[in-house]
Amino acid sequence: MPTPVLAAFTSLPPPAWAAIGAAIMAYFFVGLAVAAIVLVGKWKVFEKAGQPGWAAIVPIYNLVILFRISGQSGWWALSLLAGVVPILGALFFLVVLIRMVHRISVRFGHGAGFTCGLILLSFVFWPILGFGSSRYRGPAFSGEAGAVPPQL
DSSP states (O other): OOOOHHHHHHTTTHHHHHHHHHHHHHHHHHHHHHHHHHHHHHHHHHHHHHOOOOTTTHHHHHHHHHHHHHTGGGGGGGGGGGGGTTHHHHHHHHHHHHHHHHHHHHHTOOOOHHHHHHSHHHHHHOOOOHHSHHHHOHHHHHTTOOOOOOOO
């Protein structure tokens, strides 16, 4: 005898299953489109920063390049391993990523509001950063210690 929960699922008519399948497929394709938009935006950001655009496609290597664009060592990508520690590791990695995205935002001449956009609405703000009029200004613009001013 099936359990009540299982019985509820097995008693669904075929059109309901078709609707559920269509909703799952729609969700998948919308997610795929959003990921493609973010990828194209990051590709252009990489090129603006003087890095190879194809690096946006390679999973771990794109984090290394993003850390370099933000003016940090590429070794910061190893902070990804902190996520294996249940709560504190994930929070640490989240803070490191937010800091990196803010530094990228500053290097392109934007502030904290644009950083929030890059984090919360990445499918809108990465293409704006990549295709917009923002220029990569490097470490001299961000006011970092030891930064050499650009030669005009």
